[in-house]
Amino acid sequence: MTAAGGAVPLEEAAPARRAGWRETARDFARRRPLGAAGAAVIGLMALVAAAAPVLAPYDPLAPDYGAMLARPDAAHWLGTDAFGRDVLSRLVYGPRTALTVGLVAALVGATVGAVIGVASAYFGGAVDLLVERVMDVFLSFPLIILALAVVAVLGHGVGNVVLAITVPMIPRCGRVIRSSALAIRRAAYVDAARAAGFSRRRIILRHMLPNVMAPYLIMLTAFMGQAILLETSLSFLGLGVAEPTPAWGLMLKGAAVDFAETAPWLALAPGLAISLAVFAFNLFGDSLRDALDPRLRTQ
Amino acid sequence: MLRPLAALGALLTVVVALSSAHAEETPRRGGELVFVVPSEPPSYDGHREETFGTMHPIAPFYSLLLRIDPTDPKGARIGGDVAESWTISRDHRTYTFKIRKGITFHGGQPLTARDVKASYDHIIFPPEGVASSRKAAYLAFASVAAPDDRTVVFRLKWPSAAALALLASPWNFIYSADRLRQDPHWYETHVDGTGPFVFVEHVKGSHVLGKRNPKYFRPGLPYLDGFRATFVKAASAQIAAIRGERAVTQFRGITPGEREQLEKALGDRVRFQESPWDCTNWIGVNHEKKPFDDKRVRRALTLAIDRWEMSRALSKITIVRDVAGVQVPGTEFATPPAELEKLAGYGRDIEKSRAEARRLLKAAGVPEGFAFTLKNRAIAHPYEPVGVYLIDQWRRIGLNVTQEMIEPAAYFTVLRGGDYEVALDFQCGYLVEPDLDLYKFQSASVSDANYARYQDPALDDLYQKQSRATDKGARIRFVRAFEKRLVDEEAHYLTTLQWHRIIAHLRQLHGWYVTPSHYVNQQLETVWLGD
Numbered sequence: 001m002t003a004a005g006g007a008v009p010l011e012e013a014a015p016a017r018r019a020g021w022r023e024t025a026r027d028f029a030r031r032r033p034l035g036a037a038g039a040a041v042i043g044l045m046a047l048v049a050a051a052a053p054v055l056a057p058y059d060p061l062a063p064d065y066g067a068m069l070a071r072p073d074a075a076h077w078l079g080t081d082a083f084g085r086d087v088l089s090r091l092v093y094g095p096r097t098a099l100t101v102g103l104v105a106a107l108v109g110a111t112v113g114a115v116i117g118v119a120s121a122y123f124g125g126a127v128d129l130l131v132e133r134v135m136d137v138f139l140s141f142p143l144i145i146l147a148l149a150v151v152a153v154l155g156h157g158v159g160n161v162v163l164a165i166t167v168p169m170i171p172r173c174g175r176v177i178r179s180s181a182l183a184i185r186r187a188a189y190v191d192a193a194r195a196a197g198f199s200r201r202r203i204i205l206r207h208m209l210p211n212v213m214a215p216y217l218i219m220l221t222a223f224m225g226q227a228i229l230l231e232t233s234l235s236f237l238g239l240g241v242a243e244p245t246p247a248w249g250l251m252l253k254g255a256a257v258d259f260a261e262t263a264p265w266l267a268l269a270p271g272l273a274i275s276l277a278v279f280a281f282n283l284f285g286d287s288l289r290d291a292l293d294p295r296l297r298t299q
Numbered sequence: 300m301l302r303p304l305a306a307l308g309a310l311l312t313v314v315v316a317l318s319s320a321h322a323e324e325t326p327r328r329g330g331e332l333v334f335v336v337p338s339e340p341p342s343y344d345g346h347r348e349e350t351f352g353t354m355h356p357i358a359p360f361y362s363l364l365l366r367i368d369p370t371d372p373k374g375a376r377i378g379g380d381v382a383e384s385w386t387i388s389r390d391h392r393t394y395t396f397k398i399r400k401g402i403t404f405h406g407g408q409p410l411t412a413r414d415v416k417a418s419y420d421h422i423i424f425p426p427e428g429v430a431s432s433r434k435a436a437y438l439a440f441a442s443v444a445a446p447d448d449r450t451v452v453f454r455l456k457w458p459s460a461a462a463l464a465l466l467a468s469p470w471n472f473i474y475s476a477d478r479l480r481q482d483p484h485w486y487e488t489h490v491d492g493t494g495p496f497v498f499v500e501h502v503k504g505s506h507v508l509g510k511r512n513p514k515y516f517r518p519g520l521p522y523l524d525g526f527r528a529t530f531v532k533a534a535s536a537q538i539a540a541i542r543g544e545r546a547v548t549q550f551r552g553i554t555p556g557e558r559e560q561l562e563k564a565l566g567d568r569v570r571f572q573e574s575p576w577d578c579t580n581w582i583g584v585n586h587e588k589k590p591f592d593d594k595r596v597r598r599a600l601t602l603a604i605d606r607w608e609m610s611r612a613l614s615k616i617t618i619v620r621d622v623a624g625v626q627v628p629g630t631e632f633a634t635p636p637a638e639l640e641k642l643a644g645y646g647r648d649i650e651k652s653r654a655e656a657r658r659l660l661k662a663a664g665v666p667e668g669f670a671f672t673l674k675n676r677a678i679a680h681p682y683e684p685v686g687v688y689l690i691d692q693w694r695r696i697g698l699n700v701t702q703e704m705i706e707p708a709a710y711f712t713v714l715r716g717g718d719y720e721v722a723l724d725f726q727c728g729y730l731v732e733p734d735l736d737l738y739k740f741q742s743a744s745v746s747d748a749n750y751a752r753y754q755d756p757a758l759d760d761l762y763q764k765q766s767r768a769t770d771k772g773a774r775i776r777f778v779r780a781f782e783k784r785l786v787d788e789e790a791h792y793l794t795t796l797q798w799h800r801i802i803a804h805l806r807q808l809h810g811w812y813v814t815p816s817h818y819v820n821q822q823l824e825t826v827w828l829g830d
Contacts, residue, residue, distance in 0.1 A: 065612035082616045242702040243687045257535035258556040
């Protein structure tokens with residue numbers, strides 16, 4: 001059957017098929033190769049963390065006092081640390097701490113920040129004013145200072161480190177999401193939801209929050225990199241996770257500093273790993289922002 | 300012909316040595332001594348505290364009754380400080396001290412025997428609610444009296460060989476009787492002494508500043524105009540401060556690796572002084588927490604530790620060195636290695652020890668993979684390496700141990716409050732003397748420094764017996780029995796290693812000697828800065 005005259009065929013009139021995730025990923029990789037490289041590195045880190053027991057040549061906690069501070073060789077590709085522990089094995093287990101802390105802190109920080117930001121935009125008035133002033137107080141402290149203060153009050157340990165990183169992220173995400181949510185608040189479908197008598201909770205969570213997903217995802221990826229950097233910074237300062245946990249920040253302190261001149265490999269490998277991880281998250285986050293920002297989408 | 304030449308050579312050597320010694324001993328006045336302190340004072344009260352974090356920045360503000368002579372490199376000669384002279388009764392139970400005239404507190408009031416009595420009452424017989432960390436060492440002391448302004452009399456319950464050493468404690472700052480009467484806690488938060496330097500300020504997290512006391516009772520001293528004790532927690536930053544010549548020294552001690560770094564970087568601009576160190580890390584096991592109330596579990600913990608390998612390995616990377624019992628190895632009351640090896644955890648066959656440890660844990664009902672936390676002091680050396688080593692040793696008997704680092708200022712609060720299962724503790728003495736080294740381990744009701752929170756009258760009895768023993772052989776026997784009960788039979792407290800002290804200082808620093816204790820020679824009045 002052929003279409004008569006200028007009529008549009010029925011198939012063509014149907015809404016365009018949604019692209020699958022593979023297609024989207026392929027498109028993202030083609031348009032944003034740097035972002036894709038970042039994503040690949042993140043994926044590789046996650047894979048290494050998951051497969052650490054298989055990949056690590058040695059137990060990362062097992063010392064070998066006969067091979068303390070051994071130079072890189074065939075037995076220990078990246079050398080050993082002051083306790084004779086294999087640096088490569090500790091490096092392979094390292095992302096477990098970095099990714100766990102980074103993921104949990106970024107996820108919780110961005111999500112709580114998004115909910116607060118949307119709620120603040122929705123209610124407006126005195127609520128918005130109060131929430132924003134509280135946010136201002138938190139935003140007035142640099143990220144690391146606020147994290148240090150939280151650890152100083154709560155003490156050390158993985159749980160407290162996650163909390164220390166999460167707390168400073170909430171106002172940062174809240175502020176960005178609020179600005180997006182302010183526009184949505186006046187959208188017709190929100191008015192319609194309100195007129196239909198939906199509860200505030202339903203309007204915020206079901207109608208507004210899904211529509212700020214783009215800035216949320218951008219913030220989330222940006223926070224992951226920052227969270228990893230904060231976790232390693234706190235561990236380096238002796239305020240994060242404690243020895244003998246294999247963690248990149250911990251690998252940079254202690255003997256790595258004491259023996260920086262005679263055993264530079266102690267600091268080199270974890271230092272490069274941290275830089276690469278943060279670089280990868282930043283590349284991916286930037287590309288994601290470009291891909292999701294309508295103003296940049298055509299570029 | 301050769302003999303006169305040799306004699307002439309020897310004479311010349313002596314002359315050269317004497318003239319260089321004389322040059323060394325010609326002090327120069329002025330300047331500010333900047334030194335780094337790796338920990339901050341939990342309080343300013345020397346009677347209460349046990350940390351160099353208090354001693355190093357605060358000791359220069361105070362005088363003592365007696366003190367370890369700062370010009371004695373062995374750190375063992377006792378001399379008078381505010382005491383001008385003293386006599387000991389024939390029965391060795393009465394010590395009478397004459398106090399110097401003309402000493403004044405920085406606040407202006409004169410120092411009298413009444414102040415010395417009040418200070419020692421605060422140490423030996425503290426009022427309810429006042430912590431005195433070393434009061435358990437003074438069990439032999441019955442009373443302190445000040446019959447007149449210049450006389451102090453100590454009466455003992457029994458003759459004690461350690462009496463003079465106890466009265467020369469660098470912790471026993473002389474406080475004002477009036478201030479103590481008004482508030483026995485005043486000195487925890489304020490400073491007012493009669494020492495060579497006057498307190499200027501303490502900026503928390505930054506520094507303590509002291510200036511020369513122009514009314515100091517030793518004529519011509521101190522040489523320095525003042526000092527700045529800068530708090531730097533990170534070991535790398537401490538070394539960087541000395542390396543960058545922003546600080547002259549750090550009086551606690553550095554690691555062999557740090558020594559190597561400074562030697563390479565500064566060449567002949569840096570000097571090193573070394574000494575055995577009267578300090579040991581002890582493992583405090585909280586007897587009030589299950590399953591650590593069971594001595595089988597405590598014995599298992601000590602049996603798991605290979606101390607000989609620990610010594611070989613950790614001495615290369617941190618400030619610990621010798622395997623020891625309750626006394627510094629090689630000293631007169633120390634247990635010889637062959638006998639030490641018979642105690643739990645000192646055996647050379649570590650596999651046999653660990654098999655016994657596993658059996659004991661099983662018998663005590665402790666399951667494989669049992670988890671607990673080792674609370675440790677957040678000072679890099681030697682706490683962190685020792686903690687890492689211990690965790691690995693306990694892992695080898697099926698225990699799952701995590702480490703929690705506690706900020707130095709909060710560390711004693713945790714220990715005193717019993718808020719831990721197992722913690723890395725320490726015992727450092729200012730003189731090697733059983734009374735001073737063992738008082739800590741008496742029952743918690745006797746010793747404020749017993750953080751393992753046990754009561755053991757049999758151990759207390761052994762302490763008293765060794766303290767009262769007038770015969771050296773008998774005293775050795777009691778010290779050994781005390782040691783066996785403490786670390787083996789009851790395993791109340793578990794030993795790790797004796798420390799080794801290395802001090803690095805810029806060559807400008809003169810008039811200061813390293814000793815086996817990092818608590819003595821800290822009044823700094825003999826210190827001066829040269830080129």
